[in-house]
Amino acid sequence: MASLPTHKSHEPSGFVAPSSYLRRSRGQSHPNPTQMSYGQKTDSESAIDRDQRLGLERIRDFLKVRTSYDVLPLSFRLIIFDTSLMVKKSLTILIQNGIVSAPLWDSKTSTFAGLLTTSDYLNLIQYYWQNPEAVNRIDQFNLSSLRDIEKAIGVQPLETISIHPQRPLYEACRSMLESKARRIPLVDVDDETRRAMVVSVVTQYRILKFVAVNVSETQLLRKPLKHLKLGTYRNLETARMETPVFDVIHQLVKDSISSVPIVNSDGVVTNVFEAVDVITLIKGGMYDDLDLNVGEALKKRSEDFPGIYTCSIDDRLDAIFDTIRRSRVHRLIVIDEDNRLTGIISLSDILEYILLEGEGE
Numbered sequence: 100m101a102s103l104p105t106h107k108s109h110e111p112s113g114f115v116a117p118s119s120y121l122r123r124s125r126g127q128s129h130p131n132p133t134q135m136s137y138g139q140k141t142d143s144e145s146a147i148d149r150d151q152r153l154g155l156e157r158i159r160d161f162l163k164v165r166t167s168y169d170v171l172p173l174s175f176r177l178i179i180f181d182t183s184l185m186v187k188k189s190l191t192i193l194i195q196n197g198i199v200s201a202p203l204w205d206s207k208t209s210t211f212a213g214l215l216t217t218s219d220y221l222n223l224i225q226y227y228w229q230n231p232e233a234v235n236r237i238d239q240f241n242l243s244s245l246r247d248i249e250k251a252i253g254v255q256p257l258e259t260i261s262i263h264p265q266r267p268l269y270e271a272c273r274s275m276l277e278s279k280a281r282r283i284p285l286v287d288v289d290d291e292t293r294r295a296m297v298v299s300v301v302t303q304y305r306i307l308k309f310v311a312v313n314v315s316e317t318q319l320l321r322k323p324l325k326h327l328k329l330g331t332y333r334n335l336e337t338a339r340m341e342t343p344v345f346d347v348i349h350q351l352v353k354d355s356i357s358s359v360p361i362v363n364s365d366g367v368v369t370n371v372f373e374a375v376d377v378i379t380l381i382k383g384g385m386y387d388d389l390d391l392n393v394g395e396a397l398k399k400r401s402e403d404f405p406g407i408y409t410c411s412i413d414d415r416l417d418a419i420f421d422t423i424r425r426s427r428v429h430r431l432i433v434i435d436e437d438n439r440l441t442g443i444i445s446l447s448d449i450l451e452y453i454l455l456e457g458e459g460e
């Protein structure tokens with residue numbers, strides 16, 4: 100594992116450094132995007148449609164002239180794991196550094212070996228569940244054995260897509276959408292050795308925040324969500340506070356989703372169990388906490404949990420971009436006036452909408 104302080108050689112013009120995120124403590128009320136929206140509701144429908152199209156065009160133009168490199172802050176650190184690192188140690192390092200993924204480096208071949216993400220730990224848990232006798236060996240697994248585990252349970256291997264940092268951001272977004280990856284490593288070639296060199300990792304959140312900060316035409320996106328094809332509103336995977344964590348992990352893996360809303364018997368959203376919550380549960384290589392139910396597991400959540408963001412189908416993308424600019428949002432849970440679950444808008448849904456809406460096949 101290496102922790103590298105990395106500096107960019109220059110600051111691209113117009114780049115706005117990420118401001119400090121608004122961290123919301125537990126129990127605070129959710130932000131209401133409607134209160135943060137711009138524009139007049141008296142506009143005629145056709146003017147709203149035109150503005151929506153114009154706003155999307157501006158965002159796409161911006162993504163085509165900016166590169167992934169532009170998204171990076173002036174100074175950042177990069178943590179890379181060697182594939183020989185033990186799984187247990189990798190968990191400790193992730194938690195200590197407050198990160199949820201890391202590029203992998205195979206030092207035997209001096210090659211980039213893909214991106215380690217929460218999905219890999221979920222796969223490991225699935226393997227452990229299917230092969231209880233393996234529990235004694237689990238401590239001896241290193242990161243390269245994750246590939247064998249993934250083969251054994253028949254799931255997609257580690258994410259291996261990457262992009263050159265100087266390619267247009269639009270390409271990075273398309274590549275993420277096609278591979279359903281939520282983050283993409285930036286891989287360059289070292290001039291001297293001609294070997295691959297991992298520069299950084301760009302997430303969907305960082306890209307959307309970069310758009311929110313730099314593209315003022317996001318304010319033109321004033322069409323209510325109920326008139327957009329954005330988000331998932333059917334066959335939502337949910338769980339209860341009493342649901343065993345193991346069952347939720349199956350849901351996450353089965354549907355390749357990053358979270359499951361927790362609802363009560365009336366369908367009211369009371370919390371959200373996220374794939375990243377699993378990392379805290381298995382830290383130190385202890386898998387006993389997976390026997391907990393959701394309610395017990397969520398009590399172990401770290402204090403800096405950024406909160407759950409909600410919106411209604413009457414909210415609009417201009418306000419959602421405002422929220423993304425101010426806060427580290429990973430998804431919005433769509434609720435009705437009684438806080439009952441209506442849908443989920445994930446960052447991949449937003450990325451897909453801004454890239455592909457109206458583009459045909």
Ligand code: AMP
Pocket residue numbers: 281330331333334335336337354355356357358359360430443444445446447448
């Ligand atoms: P995510 O993994 O959160 O980026 O979401 C990937 C896709 O699955 C998006 O289209 C989401 O709208 C959808 N999705 C996310 N969570 C759920 C869920 N709990 N039930 C059904 N679909 C979901």
